[in-house]
């Protein structure tokens with residue numbers, strides 16, 4: 340196995356008609372590369388991991404909402420040595436009610452699969468919360484020394500990239516990120532306009548549990564950054580930002596936009612600094628009425 344994998348022929352196991360299924364050859368490679376004696380999959384979908392494990396004589400638990408197991412609400416039944424996890428790609432493919440009959444699951448197992456189906460989250464933020472809850476639940480159950488293999492993709496919507504790898508919580512030791520090339524997926528049959536860069540890969544993240552009771556966790560944080568309160572930005576950056584966002588402004592209005600922000604705390608002569616900066620850089624221009632503007636090069 341290398342850090343880029345590609346399986347143009349899918350191999351045997353699972354069902355290629357179950358949308359978002361993965362190649363059994365990936366599971367085979369993981370079993371061989373990491374010499375896995377045990378592998379569980381709690382979102383096994385069409386049964387790919389199960390079929391490969393059975394063929395290789397590797398035991399594990401193979402569950403899914405479509406088999407009446409809800410990872411969000413139910414207890415993980417085993418103490419897994421290793422886990423393969425292939426969550427839905429946000430709401431790109433809806434599972435309950437579309438890839439399988441929700442009524443049949445309700446009738447057979449007495450649970451409504453639509454309730455906690457990760458593919459039915461109302462937005463990306465809710466999906467990330469549920470995905471991260473499922474990650475921590477699985478990692479907590481994992482045996483010490485075990486590994487968690489997570490296969491994830493990216494989605495592009497209206498110019499924004501929704502990246503599972505960027506937003507997922509990462510407990511334990513990050514051991515490897517493998518790029519998996521994608522073949523035969525619906526999006527690869529679509530013709531895009533020249534501007535769009537088609538996504539032709541997924542990621543497989545390998546996390547190792549080196550300690551059981553206390554382990555490090557890395558969680559991406561999203562927040563609004565105001566350049567007027569930052570130490571990293573310069574006065575030039577502040578003034579370019581104000582004039583780019585607000586357009587032409589008189590000096591009094593520029594002062595008003597800066598006043599009270601952290602950048603002014605350490606310099607009581609900040610108004611002089613604003614004037615000096617506006618005059619120093621040719622990217623700032625003022626007209627005869629003293630209205631300032633930013634002129635990009």
Ligand SMILES: C[S@@+](CC[C@H](N)C(=O)[O-])C[C@H]1O[C@@H](n2cnc3c(N)ncnc32)[C@H](O)[C@@H]1O
Pocket residue numbers: 353354357358359360361362381382383384385386387388402403404405408409410411425426427428434435455456457458
């Ligand atoms: C990308 S598919 C897995 C595909 C699988 N690797 C295969 O090759 O067929 C994601 C699966 O997650 C399941 N799922 C979504 N939410 C779940 C939950 N709360 N508990 C258990 N399974 C869930 C879906 O039913 C779906 O089968």
